[in-house]
Amino acid sequence: MGVYNLARAVRGVKMFSYGSSMVSLCLMPHMLISTNLAHQSLAMQAFFITPILLHVITEDYVVRLSHDTETDTYTAVTSDVFLMEKKTVFHQRQMGLLVNPDLFLLPRDYKHLIGYDQPFS
Known part of the structure; x- marks a missing residue:
């Protein structure tokens, strides 16, 4: 499944x-x-x-998400009111989208997005 x-x-x-x-x-x-x-x-x-x-x-549900490791930015694809795809480029600190963690092929990418790879303070 x-x-x-x-x-x-x-x-x-x-x-x-x-x-x-x-x-x-x-x-x-x-x-x-x-x-x-x-x-x-x-x-x-x-x-x-x-x-x-x-x-x-x-409106903030992410359909697709990609991570650019060189710039450490994410590109999220969401749909607008007319059901057209809308791309948003953001940094990890700017995240305010609904992301399904099960859609990540590499768990480390999700951990990085959420900030689990950063030291706990």
Whole structure:
């Protein structure tokens, strides 16, 4: 059994959420005409809040990560609100991303990223 990368699941959930929001956006004029309560419905609000909430939660999830040993920098690939890949170059001290430790081929790279290779003070 291999390592499970959440990147595919995160992308799938975002696509489903965007799709359901688009369908509800297309149906909203009909619903507004049919009923006066559509704009107060919790379900209608959830259709539009869910994609925003999903993006806020998963915007820092790293899909791929590479380490440049010469400059001691990392390049993280995340997805933006439009599900396009976004690259971020950062140093170990600047880490603020959600990284899956099981995706590292070399455990020493993860230990270096987290700072476990530094003396404890």
